[in-house]
Amino acid sequence: MRTLLLFIFLIASLCSFGQSPTSIFGFFPEAQLSYKTKSGFKLSTKTESQHGVINTSPEMNPEYDYYHNQTDLQGFIGKSINPFVSLTVGYQYRIDPQSNNSNRSIQQISFVQPLTGIKLGHRIRTDQTFASEESPEFRGRYRLSAEIPLSGQSLDPTEFYCILSDEGIISYQNDDAGFENRFVIGMGKLLTKHQKVQIALDFRTDKFSDPSIRHRTWFKFAWYASFSANK
Amino acid sequence: MKSLVIVIISLSPLISLAQEKIEREKRINSNEVPSKALDWIDDAYEDIENKIKWYFEESSGSYSYEAKMKFMDDLHSVKFDTLGQIKDIEIIKEWNELQPNVRENIQKYFQSNFKKFKIRKIQIQFTGDEDDLEDLIDENEFEDLTIRYEIEFYGKTEQSKKIWEGLFDDDGNFIQKREIILNSSNNLNF
Secondary structure, eight states, X not given: OHHHHHHHXXXXXXXXXXXXXXXXXXEEEEEEEEEEOTTSEXXXXXXXXXXXXXXXXXXXXXXXXXXXXEEEEEEEXXXXXXXXXXXXXXXXXXXXTTSOOEEEEEEEEEEEEEETTXXXXXXXXXXXXXXXXXOOEXXXXXXXXXXXXXXXXXXXXXXXXXXXXXXXXXEEETTEEEEEXXXXXXXXXXXXXXXXXXXXXXXXXXXXXXXXXXXXXXXXEEEEEEEESOO | OHHHHHHHHHHHHHHTOOOSOOEEEEEEOGGGSOHHHHHHHHHHTTTOOSOOEEEEEEETTEEEEEEEEEETTEEEEEEEOTTSOEEEEEEEEOGGGSOHHHHHHHHHHHHHHOSEEEEEEEEEEEESOHHHXXXXXXXXXXXXXXXXXXXXXXXXXXXXXXXXXXXXXXXXXXXXXXXXXXXXXXXXXX
């Protein structure tokens, strides 16, 4: 029943696509690999890439054509305070064919709440982006995520889950403040204790103060792998 | 392009690392449950108004059926083998619902073994003859039953900060514990 409701929501969301003045749709593959050292530090690397196929913004030709939007290469180092809380810092290099490539520093604290039948994740993040010919951009973000097992009350290897998240992002650049909301809904599978695959729709809305609010919808497919020096 | 192919090929063995202990829980309909188990539930929980959810579990190659329901304001979980023979009943309780002597012994164990601890979940586990287990539910009788307390807790020592599942006897004396390792939360953190 939960799976059925999820698919109805996904279809309804896709049907509403294109009704706003500015809409972008594309594919968003991502891969993340992390390794926990014996001393308890977690080293992570993540690659994510946005590939647009539809862009109806006024400055783009309303043609349905492929374009490479951006690719992010990220590296993180983190330490768990306890099984539920971890502190992480990271760096991102963005390859941006539409603009200048950029460097970003990232700081985050994340909390995991394993409850009966659901696992909640809270992430508080700040980042600073630097690109040539542009003023630095500073952002503050909070994301609430939920991972819901689709069979039984706990997620075990080979089982599917539903993923939901919403993130609010406040940005500040050149004396201008902005807000963006990111809502994600999707499904994943815990392949083994160390690996997950996930597909999701990522709805991003920003430029609220502009005459034409911007909607971006990305079809994400992700692979997450985590390994540890401690068996 | 060549380097991309090399990266993909070198990552592919990771995806096949599937030789692990498999524990699975699958929601099923009551018509898939052995009739003996359904009959026991009907007899023991005859006045139940809440819906009973049935699950089929696989753990380390052994299989069982499990009924989960709310009864008298508590969450009950009743486990049966594949022939429908009852194995145990687990009831979720709050700390202040335990007997004072049980609380005292469990508290002593925590205080002497951990610098800091936090209880996350308490289940009382009852095992015994099927008639005695039925009497527990419909007549609130505890005769000839083995009682264990299964407690999930966070424990901090000088060396570690971990989540544990501890097993205690009917007086709250420690029997054993095993570490609970959470699945990776990378998709929630990144």
